Amino acid sequence: MTSAPTLTAQPPLPALPAANRSALADVTQETLALTRRLFLQLARRPTTLVAGVLQPLIWLVLFGALFAKAPEGLLPDGMSYGRFLGAGVIVFTAFSAALNAGLPVMFDREFGFLNRLLVAPLRSRSSIVLASVLYITSLSLVQSLAIMGTAAWLGYGWPGTAGLALVLVTLLLLVFAVTAMSLGLAFALPGHIELIAVIFVANLPLLFASTALAPISFMPTWLGWLAALNPLTFAIEPIRAAYAGHLSLGDVVLIAPYGEITGATCLGVLALLAIGLFLLIRPLLDRKLS
Amino acid sequence: MPDAVIELQQLTKRYGPVEALQSLDLSVPRGCLYGLLGPNGAGKTTALRIITTLLAPDSGRVIVAGHDALKQPRQVRELLGYVAQEVAIDKILTGRELLQLQGALYHQPARLLTPRIEELVERMGMGDWIDRRCGSYSGGMRRRLDLACGLLHSPELLVLDEPTVGLDIESRAAIWQVLRELRQAGTTVLLSSHYLEEVDALADRLAIIDGGRVIAEGSPSALKEALGGDRVTLRVREFSDEREASRVSEVLQACPGVRQVVVNRAQGHSLNLVVEHEGVIEQLRCQLDAAELPVFSLAQSQASLDDVYLQATGRTLMDAELAVAGSRDAKAERKQAMR
Incomplete structure (x- = not known):
């Protein structure tokens, strides 16, 4: 140590004072650096990605096979079950990934790493949320493309380029909303045990109480109501419509107990949910100095 | 005091029934290597968490580097570096990647960051370790990386919470050396410790904290001489x-x-x-x-600082440590740290 050079008294060229930098540039720098960390973790622990791609494929193949002999008339327009299921699996996969987004943040809290972020002069703590959203969205994109490719290979159809765009927009809105909620939980709950419990309890019931596995017309009234209020349904139906070739957002995609829902309404609900949840968790991020 | 980098006035903080801080006053002069000495549970970490904007006090004023830490936390964060008690590293990243992340969070431009990282790596004696994953580091190497993170943006105030607890002698000496050089270069350094020798050897001034308040303050030699x-x-x-x-x-x-x-x-x-x-x-x-x-x-x-402590509290620092060791609740403390 003795031969090491001494630290310079002042930095050679100090960084620009905050007032001279643009907020957008700061938020971009913060968000990209935090996103890079998540991707480095993924690259060095690819198990998550491998499992995340395999699991929905298993869903697709097994569920598709399980209900292959579903009675005629169960599904509208004589659709095959495999084709019906594709949209459900895509949405459920993205939903599960986003629901888990809070876990790394919770571990950062528990290991003290979050304090490193909180003592840093972040221009906006929303950068922490944005980084997770970017990461989960990319991950969902890879998963969805794998599901869609497999579905096409199994003969369940392909939505076409415009349909693909609709699928991606829908997923982005859903992922944003659910990631925000999961991060909110990661800040509000006492520890990872509680967070995992909430994820565990929320996950499958939300799947079954949606139109992922069966149409509303097939459900008892009470469950039909639940499914028609479930955000997952609002993501599943536009994607299903895209697969069926109904690309106009004005088309009715769902006949709910309370009325007919168009694709535009679905996307609107998802967007409102995303914005609402994002605004809701903002105070949690800043809670420490309230 | 006009040229105080940290000015704490009548801070109180309560965790449920525990009064962590009871009307704590503290003033740290610019360019000073200042020690907070006290047994575990005295309120040192709570005070540091308030100074570093991680925690809001129940009442009192917190002025850090000319800014009100409660009203302008971001300005305060720009100016201070913090080395927390729990080593906060990401095991999956390499040391260099962690420093790059840290640099981005402090909005350092990339062209300044690369040479600055090189400088710190050399100074901390991290050598090849910087490009290995942090998970493989020894305790001493983690602490050096943590210190490098705290210094990356050349803060005018460096705050360290028990920086040498459980370290090997070489790492401890290395960290002491860096802290002395920082003070030489004009950086204000505030460190907490429950090692008497550490504060005695390093600090220009110190405050002894016990039961959430300052019970003695001054330079180590003045405090000892005052005992006579x-x-x-x-x-x-x-x-x-x-x-x-x-x-x-x-x-x-x-x-x-x-x-x-x-x-x-x-x-x-x-x-x-x-x-x-x-x-x-x-x-x-x-x-x-x-x-x-x-x-x-x-x-x-x-006379040693322990005698100063003994004089002020009627017990030795070691007795105080032993007394709290049995009564501490690890779970409750982790909960506090996560707030």
């Missing part, structure tokens, strides 16, 4: 029992020139005395001889 007198540690046997120790204590207290006698139970009932001047010691020997008590050992020493 010579310290003597005396044993009549290698290990005395309590009865013998109290008998010796009575004999000694009867001697003129003896100010204070404390029986140190933690060290085989040895006797710690404060005497007015060196001449008293000869008289002590005579008195003990007359009472037919042998003298196994007799050592003179200068």
Whole structure:
């Protein structure tokens, strides 16, 4: 140590004072650096990605096979079950990934790493949320493309380029909303045990109480109501419509107990949910100095 | 004080029934290496978490580097570096990647960041380790990386919470050296510690904290001189029992020139005395001889910071540590750290 050079008294060229930098540039720098960390973790622990791609494929193949002999008339327009299921699996996969987004943040809290972020002069703590959203969205994109490719290979159809765009927009809105909620939980709950419990309890019931596995017309009234209020349904139906070739957002995609829902309404609900949840968790991020 | 980098006024903080801070006042002058000394649970970490904007006090004022930490936390964060008690690293990243992340969070431009990282790596003696994953680091190497993170943006104030706990001697020496150089270069350094020697060796000034308030403040030498007198540690046997120790204590207290006698139970009932001047010691020997008590050992020493603590609280720092060790609740403390 003795031969090491001494630290310079002042930095050679100090960084620009905050007032001279643009907020957008700061938020971009913060968000990209935090996103890079998540991707480095993924690259060095690819198990998550491998499992995340395999699991929905298993869903697709097994569920598709399980209900292959579903009675005629169960599904509208004589659709095959495999084709019906594709949209459900895509949405459920993205939903599960986003629901888990809070876990790394919770571990950062528990290991003290979050304090490193909180003592840093972040221009906006929303950068922490944005980084997770970017990461989960990319991950969902890879998963969805794998599901869609497999579905096409199994003969369940392909939505076409415009349909693909609709699928991606829908997923982005859903992922944003659910990631925000999961991060909110990661800040509000006492520890990872509680967070995992909430994820565990929320996950499958939300799947079954949606139109992922069966149409509303097939459900008892009470469950039909639940499914028609479930955000997952609002993501599943536009994607299903895209697969069926109904690309106009004005088309009715769902006949709910309370009325007919168009694709535009679905996307609107998802967007409102995303914005609402994002605004809701903002105070949690800043809670420490309230 | 106009040129104080940290100014804490009447801070209070309560965790449920525990009063962590009770009207704490503290003023850290610019360019000073300042030590916060106190037993575990004294409120040091709470005070540092408030200074670093991680925690809001229940009441009181917090001025850091000219900004109100409660109203302008971001301005304060720009100017301070913090090395927390728990080493906060990401095991999956390499040291360099962590420093790059840190640099981006402090909005350092990339062209300045690369040479700055090189400089710190060399200074911290991290060598090849910087490109290995943090998960493979020893405790000392993690702490060096943590310190490099705290220094990356050349803060004008560096805050360290118990920076050398559990470290090997080499790493400890390396960190002390860096802290001294920082002070030399004009950086204000605030560190907490429950190691007397660390604060005595490093700090220009210190505050002794106990029960959430400052009980003594000043430079180490001034605090020790203020106590006055010579310290003597005396044993009549290698290990005395309590009865013998109290008998010796009575004999000694009867001697003129003896100010204070404390029986140190933690060290085989040895006797710690404060005497007015060196001449008293000869008289002590005579008195003990007359009472037919042998003298196994007799050592003179200068006043230490432990004596300062003893004077202020009536117990030694080590006793205070032992007292809280049993009563601490690890779960509750982790909960606090996560707030």
